[in-house]
Amino acid sequence: MLKTVNVCFNRILMDTSTFCSNLTKFFHFMPSPEELELGGSSLEYLNMGGIPENPSAALNNVKSLRISDMSFRNVEEVSSAVYLITSCPKLQELTIECEAVGIVVEPVIQFLRAKAISCGAMKLLKSVEMRYFIGFEMEIEIVKFILASASVLKEIFIWSSGQFHWGTQMMDEIKKFHRESPNVRFKFEEM
Template sequence: MFFRSIKHVSSVIYLIKSFPKLQKLTIECRMNSEAVEPVVQYLQDQSSLCGAVKLLQKVHMNMFRGLEVEMEFLRLILASAPVLEEISAWNYAHILCLSAREIMDEMKQYQRASPNVKFIVG
């Protein structure tokens, strides 16, 4: 997922909304530079995924860096998935903008549709 492009991000959101039986979601994060503000604003304007992820149980993000735009995407998922069990965010190069602890602490502060989400960051 190229988080720099509103067109790309909105297409991914559309695809997620189009699969109401989606149970597992894997996102490969791609970012050549810091997020552009319009993409962050677009994600903030999405209050929820309108019940589209009501069966989503697991989200896995590869090459996650903890950028604001990635965190906004996770905020949207957390607010929309009532049976979400686990979010795992991995960056094998360990190039994080925030520490793993800071990322987990921030995610725990987001509004959650599911009270029992397990966070894994590494």
């Protein structure tokens, strides 16, 4: 078993024919890692072939998932992230680095609200770290989704990027969201 797999594509990559752009095929040929890191626009490219109905067995041992430069303006990228998060049955640690988005994207919000009803999907998730969190509605919706789906969540740590002006007020609101785990500890820090 492989310990760590890092996948990072550059957003300026135009010719996508040189690599697998299908999640099913990609994970079929990947060993079963314990740690998976996806960066850049990996999620966007991997979604080009569509999201499979059944999760890949390669995700069965992933305990730590890190998604860097997560763009909340692209519903395909967000749907790939949600697929990965919910397809790792042993997932215990999740880190999402938010990419700054200046506009609210309604399709992303609607997608995340629809997914928020899949309670209990993340049975072992204990720790979540959100980095570069600004407080846009799309970011808040993914926090709601995680809180509603993680039954043993112990901590959610939100790192704000300094552009987050209403930190205390927003954290008070986040603490009121429905959550599967009654013992979640919320931490907030500005970078």
